[in-house]
Amino acid sequence: MHSWALTAMVAYVLLLWFVEVCMGMPDPRQRDMLMRQEVSRQTGGRVILTAAEQRLDAYLHRLKQQEMSAAQFPPAVHFFKAKPLIQSSPVFSLLRKMPKGGALHIHHSSLVSVEWLVKNVTYRPHCYICFTWDNSVRFLFSSRQPFPRWDCFYWQLLETLRAKMGDCTDFDNSLIQNLTLFTEDPDTAYPSQDIVWEKFEKAFISAAGLITHAPVLKDYFYRGLEELHQDNVMYLELRSGLSRTYELDGTIHDKIWSLKTFQEATKQFVADHPDFLGARIIITVKAAVKEAIQMQRDFPDVVAGFDLVGREDSGRTLWYFREALSLPADLGVTLPYFFHAGETDEEGTDVDQNILDALLFNTTRIGHGYALAHHPLAKELSRKKNVAVEVCPISNQVLKLILDLRNHPAAVLMSEGHPLVISSDDPSLFGTTGLSYDFYQAFVGIGGLKANLGTLKELAINSIRYSSLPPHLKETGLAMWQNKWDVFISDFL
Ligand SMILES: [Zn+2]
Numbered sequence: 347m348h349s350w351a352l353t354a355m356v357a358y359v360l361l362l363w364f365v366e367v368c369m370g371m372p373d374p375r376q377r378d379m380l381m382r383q384e385v386s387r388q389t390g391g392r393v394i395l396t397a398a399e400q401r402l403d404a405y406l407h408r409l410k411q412q413e414m415s416a417a418q419f420p421p422a423v424h425f426f427k428a429k430p431l432i433q434s435s436p437v438f439s440l441l442r443k444m445p446k447g448g449a450l451h452i453h454h455s456s457l458v459s460v461e462w463l464v465k466n467v468t469y470r471p472h473c474y475i476c477f478t479w480d481n482s483v484r485f486l487f488s489s490r491q492p493f494p495r496w497d498c499f500y501w502q503l504l505e506t507l508r509a510k511m512g513d514c515t516d517f518d519n520s521l522i523q524n525l526t527l528f529t530e531d532p533d534t535a536y537p538s539q540d541i542v543w544e545k546f547e548k549a550f551i552s553a554a555g556l557i558t559h560a561p562v563l564k565d566y567f568y569r570g571l572e573e574l575h576q577d578n579v580m581y582l583e584l585r586s587g588l589s590r591t592y593e594l595d596g597t598i599h600d601k602i603w604s605l606k607t608f609q610e611a612t613k614q615f616v617a618d619h620p621d622f623l624g625a626r627i628i629i630t631v632k633a634a635v636k637e638a639i640q641m642q643r644d645f646p647d648v649v650a651g652f653d654l655v656g657r658e659d660s661g662r663t664l665w666y667f668r669e670a671l672s673l674p675a676d677l678g679v680t681l682p683y684f685f686h687a688g689e690t691d692e693e694g695t696d697v698d699q700n701i702l703d704a705l706l707f708n709t710t711r712i713g714h715g716y717a718l719a720h721h722p723l724a725k726e727l728s729r730k731k732n733v734a735v736e737v738c739p740i741s742n743q744v745l746k747l748i749l750d751l752r753n754h755p756a757a758v759l760m761s762e763g764h765p766l767v768i769s770s771d772d773p774s775l776f777g778t779t780g781l782s783y784d785f786y787q788a789f790v791g792i793g794g795l796k797a798n799l800g801t802l803k804e805l806a807i808n809s810i811r812y813s814s815l816p817p818h819l820k821e822t823g824l825a826m827w828q829n830k831w832d833v834f835i836s837d838f839l
Contacts, residue, residue, distance in 0.1 A: 389760045393800030402838050403799035409437050410790055421751035421791020425740045426532045429777060432786055441782045445830035447809035448581030449574055449781055451713055451736035451769035455550050455557060457570035460525040460774050464518050467556045472594055474501040482548050483524045485555035489594040524552050527744060528777040539746045549775055560591040560599055567611035575622055577780020581823060582625040583650055583814060609648050623823045626650040626814055628684045635673045639681050650814035651682030651710060663696045664703040671707050682814060683709045688717030691747045711736055711812055716747055719755035734765035734812035739787035740778060741771035751791035760793055767809045
């Protein structure tokens with residue numbers, strides 16, 4: 347047994363003994379002590395705040411109390427309805443200014459806001475559109491009229507189409523609708539998990555023709571970093587399948603081209619914004635472990651590791667891919683894993699088992715880990731191995747794992763101080779940018795009144811601490827973050 351485990355056990359036994367001997371009116375001092383001890387276990391519970399930080403903390407606490415007593419509490423309602431409430435929240439505007447560290451769980455296809463895709467990308471020359479039989483759209487950049495395809499019989503040049511319309515506002519809004527899940531009445535639009543996932547996948551396919559156009563891709567990455575930077579995020583680990591890209595004349599570039607483009611866009615962005623730490627990729631090509639090993643070897647600075655993605659509930663389990671996932675170990679090479687696991691509310695299923703398997707495959711972090719709170723052994727293991735859980739509150743709500751975020755299982759993890767980071771998963775699909783919306787839900791909804799400035803501080807530090815960066819860059823990142831934090835605190839005073 348580890349010495350910390352022994353100490354924890356002794357403390358636990360002593361505590362129980364204390365409580366048991368206390369009969370009649372509990373001793374108020376002991377009660378206070380127990381309450382303080384419990385709070386010290388939560389995320390950020392051991393962070394010591396400076397006098398200035400304590401002032402901000404007290405202010406945040408008051409604001410949070412006000413929000414909790416308002417007629418509508420944003421974390422308790424669907425995000426699509428809560429968004430305007432959150433936007434007018436003073437807690438949210440503070441969170442926007444707060445340096446949040448890194449975004450460790452965002453997917454390539456939903457990195458950039460759809461407003462940019464529609465207002466910028468679809469206005470570029472040679473952009474064709476086609477309306478499919480199932481009320482969806484496809485885009486294609488081409489130097490000549492594209493040939494009909496099985497899903498797209500009639501392609502129209504957007505420039506011509508828009509010229510005929512005059513006012514394009516409604517049309518552009520309808521395009522935005524096709525690229526996001528956002529709707530005013532989510533309960534009617536998405537009555538079940540299956541239906542919301544169907545729309546989710548449709549939106550991805552619609553955006554593909556825009557994002558996989560080679561000249562767009564570099565701008566897309568750059569814009570993605572810009573949106574994060576504007577939200578005071580300084581680092582990104584992007585999950586990407588590294589799709590092939592196409593030129594106007596139909597020339598196709600391979601995955602390596604996409605990887606290099608990401609590398610160049612990041613380099614350019616860091617040169618333009620020296621307070622941005624950088625960005626790396628977690629490769630998500632289904633069962634292409636061999637390919638990922640090679641890419642990690644060739645681009646060690648950019649490639650963080652590997653993940654399997656897709657909807658867990660309808661896909662294959664990690665255990666199904668056990669042969670492929672054992673390949674790096676069999677070959678004697680290292681390929682860090684960042685598995686999505688336990689993004690389910692169906693306990694006892696094979697998918698539910700993914701959490702334990704992710705840990706057995708030595709995952710570096712767990713994507714979502716929504717089911718972790720129900721697996722005591724896996725939870726212990728992840729804590730012991732210091733494997734952080736990437737909590738994406740809005741994603742879990744929109745994809746219908748939970749409605750009221752106060753009941754999110756991460757509340758348990760947070761109260762125990764389990765290693766956690768907060769991320770946004772598919773921001774463009776959910777109508778968010780950056781991390782502030784998800785931080786709001788975690789801080790106000792999941793953490794409740796208990797969560798304080800220490801919690802926020804620890805969550806931000808965690809995003810560097812549990813990143814895939816090598817130790818010296820983590821140190822650089824933490825120092826950069828601390829500077830930003832100090833400015834944030836002194837600006838408040
Ligand atoms: Zn994800």
